[in-house]
Amino acid sequence: MKRTSIPLSERKNLVIESPIRKLVPYADAAKRADIKVYHLNIGQPDIETVPAMRQAYSRPPEIIAYGPSQGLPELREKFVEYYQRHGLNLSMDNIYVTSGGSEAIIFSLMAVTSPGDEIIIPEPYYANYNGFVAMSGAKIVPVTSRIEDGFHLPKIEEFEKAVGPKTKAIMFSNPGNPSGAVFSRERLQELVAFARRHDLFIISDEVYREFTYEGRTAISIMEFEGIEENAVMVDSVSKRYSACGARIGTLVSRNQEVLDLVLRFAQARLCPPTVDQIAVAAAVNNSDAYLEQVRFEYKARRDFMVKRLQAIDGVRVSSPEGAFYIIAELPVEDTEAFAVWLLRDFQLDGETLMVAPAQGFYASPDLGKKQIRLAYVLTRDKLERALRILKAALASYTQKSRV
């Protein structure tokens, strides 16, 4: 029997394994040893899915048929109203429903970049961007934002240094994952001017738009004038309605050429899931009370996290203004080793925690080695336990290192 070893796609070299995934075997081993693991490493909220959606699932159509490739018209109409309520004047034609925000990002990249093109992304950034960009064949050029600036957008000089003849787009998430930063209008305005100056697309990932604190508001890229041809917005109901598994997102643009090309990709894959779209349509414009509650809960968790992390010796945190993540700088040399140690060698009363080493959110080598991302997606009593563990673990780990 011949066993060929056929060379795979060159994409193989572009897709980096996520440092979070590398920790999974250690977490599994800890659980097998009956240690309880608090998962602060992933953005899967513990909050119940919005009731209107759950109810709507119980009435699937007799034939679960293909819907239009752009998404069900009844859902796109609801989104028009939703965005209108958020000050965005859009028509159904500007809004395509996608299989999660993920597909919206893939389609955006496929539409605006060719293999070999470059895309500027402020780091730290959502690590899955690596996979999407690898699929598209483009290349990420990072611009570094810093914890001491609260991970706000870097100065335009930094972007100017990163731009080159192959640059086709800027991409970011706002509110930011993993940073929790919410970008100011002034910085965004500068970035918009920069994008116009260099004829760049802006792909703005706004899936955390509903979760802002401290009086901050998420400013959408679609609010800016004069960049109708440059702007592509990515959105999702995953976090908003705690419905990550429904896989319903949107791609929004006013650039007709982009919309036309994205439609071709959308037609190839036929349609987003039909019953999930029906469920989301039932929730989009009548879930304000639910969202208010969820926002209140995240705000309380955030306040708790910031306060308790600041109280740990040697820990520095950025004060996140949105999303449900916080980056903490720890008094350790390599948070990946620390994260493994937490799972393999540490426990407090039979419990430990799993964190996301931040290096995976940076493209520049060696950045973020002292940082971790914590997702405050657990109830406050669990966060309380988790931070008690973190504090004890750091005391033990740093003492151990000194010996």
Added chain:
Amino acid sequence: MKRTSIPLSERKNLVIESPIRKLVPYADAAKRADIKVYHLNIGQPDIETVPAMRQAYSRPPEIIAYGPSQGLPELREKFVEYYQRHGLNLSMDNIYVTSGGSEAIIFSLMAVTSPGDEIIIPEPYYANYNGFVAMSGAKIVPVTSRIEDGFHLPKIEEFEKAVGPKTKAIMFSNPGNPSGAVFSRERLQELVAFARRHDLFIISDEVYREFTYEGRTAISIMEFEGIEENAVMVDSVSKRYSACGARIGTLVSRNQEVLDLVLRFAQARLCPPTVDQIAVAAAVNNSDAYLEQVRFEYKARRDFMVKRLQAIDGVRVSSPEGAFYIIAELPVEDTEAFAVWLLRDFQLDGETLMVAPAQGFYASPDLGKKQIRLAYVLTRDKLERALRILKAALASYTQKSRV
């Protein structure tokens, strides 16, 4: 206000607009003029979704959370059993759940081809392959199968002529869309030997596996020995359970490198839809009676279509052995013009029909111009009406042309 016109991705030039989509405005106009349009142009069955699935939707979890990127383990286990019942020995590790067969094809292409690579596809082929291949950056090299051969696999000499240094894979659907051909073991065995000889991947799209007639059986690429490293199977429950809108498919392989790379792509997009997976799991291994009925119904429709089409003057049909499509060669010069004429200029008692001009299923220029694809996805009384219209239309159209 500056309005930039930023060049889009070069993929723009690769994605061909589907000839079916071009007809949509004519169909819409006919409907506005109160003409009833029978849709034989698309593969959306009128058959009720399998009851076990519909029932399972009514119990969504409290938190519709992300599932594993490979798919829910309980669903993958069911698929192991399903494939076992079809003679395929696979483990859970060989099977990933995807967002429809579409995503399985995209992932396959992303994993095995790099931009600029070539992929051999027997034509006529499923037109959406064009979009998927454009996304991947690869290029289609067609090998022509012919109506007089029942659209079976072309001889290996034809494949030998198409192979070159950039060829990375062969892709086909079996049972075939749009042809309805079911490939014989002998021809498949030759193709397997060819793939081994040239170190090519085989991407076998088997979404119509359950629908074969005339004693034919769909032979899976996973049955062949010695090509464990070459074979990637694509499957979907869309047609099987008449659940096209559920967007649940599978990517199956025994090549660990392919599985590892596909997993990275799968991780980037997080997961397939959760509730739909739960619904499918409820149906996979207890829907044999349903499938038996559906198969019986399609067989009856197929027999009816073949018989009635053969009875129309100047029409030639291939006798499809699987799927639910039939290609007919008409006594007209250009079926695209004929399809437009049907919608714009013809009616019989206030009714007309929409067909798929077959040219869009060919990559070679000018092939398929006399052919159409008909999907027998409507009840027999509707097919009866539709074929009566087709017969009258052809009489009128060919008379008109002679004048």
